[in-house]
Amino acid sequence: SSGINAEYGGQPGIHFDVHGYSSHPDLWFELGYLIDNDDLDAGRLRRSESSINALAGRVDVSFEKILRGDASLGGMFQKAGYKAIPSPRYPGPDSGEGGKYYRGGYTTRRWGSKDGGNIDCIQMELPPEPRKSNMEHGPRMGQVMGEFVNKYYPPQRLCATPWC
Numbered sequence: 506s507s508g509i510n511a512e513y514g515g516q517p518g519i520h521f522d523v524h525g526y527s528s529h530p531d532l533w534f535e536l537g538y539l540i541d542n543d544d545l546d547a548g549r550l551r552r553s554e555s556s557i558n559a560l561a562g563r564v565d566v567s568f569e570k571i572l573r574g575d576a577s578l579g580g581m582f583q584k585a586g587y588k589a590i591p592s593p594r595y596p597g598p599d600s601g602e603g604g605k606y607y608r609g610g611y612t613t614r615r616w617g618s619k620d621g622g623n624i625d626c627i628q629m630e631l632p633p634e635p636r637k638s639n640m641e642h643g644p645r646m647g648q649v650m651g652e653f654v655n656k657y658y659p660p661q662r663l664c665a666t667p668w669c
Contacts, residue, residue: 517559519658520626521650522612525636530603533588533595534635536579537609537628538572539619545590545597545606556609556617557625560657576656578627581649587635 522537529535538555552561552568561568566576572591574580579592590606591597598606609617609628617626635642 515623517563517658518624519560519654520612520616520624522609522616522626522628524628524630525633526607526630527633529605529607529632531588531590531595531601531605532632532634533590533601534579534582534632535590535607535628535630536582537607537613537630538591539609539613539617540572540591541608542598542604542606546599547597554619556613556619556627559618559623560625563623564657571657578649578653581652582646585645585649587646587649 526535538557540550540555544550548569550569550572552558555561555568555572557571561571564571566574571577572579573593573596575584575593577592579589579595582589583592583594589595590601595601598604607628607630609626613626613628615626616624618624635646
C-alpha cells in the first residue's frame with residue numbers, strides 16, 4: 506500500500522473490494538474491516554487492527570460509530586433497506602441466524618490502512634439477490650457507497666492539484 510499512498514501524495518482514499526457469496530444463511534451484506542467475528546460480538550473493536558485505521562484517526566467520530574453506527578457504511582446500507590453487518594441493527598455475527606461473517610481477506614489486509622498509509626479498504630461480500638438483479642440494486646448500492654465516500658473522503662481532501 507505504500508506505493509499507492511505515494512502515487513496519491515498521501516491523500517486519503519478508499520478501496521471497496523466487492524465479492525459475492527451464497528453459503529451464509531443470513532443473506533446480509535458482509536462488510537469486512539479485518540475484525541474477527543468474536544471481537545465484533547464482544548465489542549473488542551481495535552482501530553489499529555482494522556483496515557480503516559486511517560479514516561478512524563482522521564475524523565472526530567468514535568471508531569465504533571464509524572464501524573457500526575448510523576453513519577457507518579453498514580448503517581447507510583441499512584437505511585437504504587439492506588441487511589448489513591456490522592450495522593446498528595446487526596452489530597456482530599451473533600445478531601443473525603447463522604452467525605457467519607467474512608472479515609476481509611488478502612486485499613483488505615494488503616491495501617487497507619491497518620499497517621499505515623491513508624488508503625482504507627472495506628471488503629464487501631454480497632448475497633445472491635443484489636448480484637442477480639443488478640439493474641435494480643446497482644444504482645441504490647452505488648448511491649450508498651457514494652454517500653459514504655462523500656461523508657468521509659470529501660473531494661477537497663482528495664485533490665492534490667492546484668485547480669481543485
